[in-house]
Amino acid sequence: RKEVEQDPGPFNVPEGATVAFNCTYSNSASQSFFWYRQDCRKEPKLLMSVYSSGNEDGRFTAQLNRASQYISLLIRDSKLSDSATYLCVVNMNSGNTPLVFGKGTRLSVIA
């Protein structure tokens, strides 16, 4: 089993749609979780951290289910500018191990 697995995509959605990405991780001892956004031929940029209680930032909502080792990202009212690859990222230990990245899920928002 891969350490971090994501829906492969691509997701092609119309503007205004709600889209959800899922991610599973293999190590139950994992401590920190993030979603990064990566535009084509650019570096990954931190979108949001994922907390146990779930967290929201504008149109973006992240959820963590430790029992199922599952992370999700929900984007509401999709904009054309949301088109990018979304990377699920996990810190497998207490911070002494490097972040592990999923392969990413590509989102295309269509007018």
Add this chain to the structure above:
Amino acid sequence: DTGVSQNPRHKITKRGQNVTFRCDPISEHNRLYWYRQTLGQGPEFLTYFQNEAQLEKSRLLSDRFSAERPKGSFSTLEIQRTEQGDSAMYLCASSTWGGNYGYTFGSGTRLTVV
């Protein structure tokens, strides 16, 4: 300090040549990471430093690869005797201890081996 800086942005080299990349992290970050990313994949960990100490190296880091961070500030990644399979984006990132708030990445160095 505006972020993580990487040089060069692009590098085209002939197979068998040596290349060196440089990364300048955010000044107050004591951890520095090197990742490699190929098309359709997420970034893959290569190695990381805490200050000047290299704490971990991935199995991806063959003996042709070497990284240094001599004064705990900037870092260099050298690839000797490049192969076509080394073609990738090489990303540098930095963080405060533990990276519990995530990493900040540089713009990367895109290497093409011809």
